[in-house]
Amino acid sequence: MVKTAAESLIPTLEISTRGRGFLEISGELQAVVRQSDVQAGICNVFLRHTSASLLITENADPDVRRDLENFISALVPDGDPAYFHSMEGPDDMPAHIRSALTCSDITLPIRDGRLALGTWQGVYLWEHRTRPHRRRLDITIIATL
Amino acid sequence: MVKTAAESLIPTLEISTRGRGFLEISGELQAVVRQSDVQAGICNVFLRHTSASLLITENADPDVRRDLENFISALVPDGDPAYFHSMEGPDDMPAHIRSALTCSDITLPIRDGRLALGTWQGVYLWEHRTRPHRRRLDITIIATL
Amino acid sequence: MVKTAAESLIPTLEISTRGRGFLEISGELQAVVRQSDVQAGICNVFLRHTSASLLITENADPDVRRDLENFISALVPDGDPAYFHSMEGPDDMPAHIRSALTCSDITLPIRDGRLALGTWQGVYLWEHRTRPHRRRLDITIIATL
Secondary structure (H helix, E strand, C coil): CEEECCCCCCCEEEEECCCCEEEECHHHHHHHHHHHCCCCEEEEEEECCCCEEEEEEECCCHHHHHHHHHHHHHHCCCCCCCCCCCCCCCCHHHHHHHHHHCECEEEEEEECCEECCCCCEEEEEEECCCCCCEEEEEEEEEECC | CEEECCCCCCCEEEEECCCCEEEECHHHHHHHHHHHCCCCEEEEEEECCCCEEEEEEECCCHHHHHHHHHHHHHHCCCCCCCCCCCCCCCCHHHHHHHHHHCECEEEEEEECCEECCCCCEEEEEEECCCCCCEEEEEEEEEECC | CEEECCCCCCCEEEEECCCCEEEECHHHHHHHHHHHCCCCEEEEEEECCCCEEEEEEECCCHHHHHHHHHHHHHHCCCCCCCCCCCCCCCCHHHHHHHHHHCECEEEEEEECCEECCCCCEEEEEEECCCCCCEEEEEEEEEECC
């Protein structure tokens, strides 16, 4: 599912999604940070797409993601006849709106050689399209001096 | 209310909230930047929780925050029977949704040894839970060379 | 429309908007990155205002922006009598809410001397006020070592 490029401070992740839903990528990001050998600094994660999002949310109870998906599906209905942009189907424009309401870039602290996430925080790739897609993330690690 | 760790470029803030509402943290962040002695660069602020947010908004009229709270309360109702995740009460899942619709991380420019906020911009910790919580923020300062 | 300050790694953009709507700034940002001569790193863009946003969205079909504007206008109605903060008119408080639901800061990767945007990604300044405004953006470029 994940391929990591060779360069230490500017890796790339390629992630295959199974359609609409959440994939936790905290482990993949921790691996990239570990490989960089940076002890303190920041890790910028950037998603090169406008129909998926990066999300930090609760990582313990899967019902949290189920409720998030239900909430956003009701707020941004698929196939709304008001949409002008619908070339790729009923989930096309909703995916862009969901992306605009959430994030394509996150910047996380590195402490003691690890992403300093809270106990209950996970980083997720949130696929908004109903069909599977291959998504690319660029990761940049900057050390404090 | 606020404790600052000793290390110059990787400090931690611990903030006690009084339950749902806004606490301005611009002053605390400016103090951290000042202590770092960095003149130009960026300041990354990261909140280690998924039921509160970091928000940049208008700092002059408290009615702006009142209207923001009213808006989001109506958009994400407490105790909605549709939620599956409600272990910690009617404000549990709404807090995660509010967090997903706003930000857990912000990265701000430093100029002339200060956060370069606009005249009317304040940085706020937005507590989404109804009861008081202790919230931890990690701050990372990176200087341009 | 755009003025760029002289300093290489900490430039400023000033952009005049024509009122509510989207202005693509990808080209301006690419020019700033090119001038910096940084090959790999990050570019932080910060908007010094709380009634406009920075948005990354689809850059090919203008209907995407039309649908985004229609969606947010319906979600955050102008002139809602529920708003307490309305000093500057019916679009005053909605502009702050739109800003809170989107972003004031974005941090983008630099690869091979360019912003590593996806093929269909554009960076936009989203003006939320109905009248034209002059908007200031601070740009900070940090190189990986």
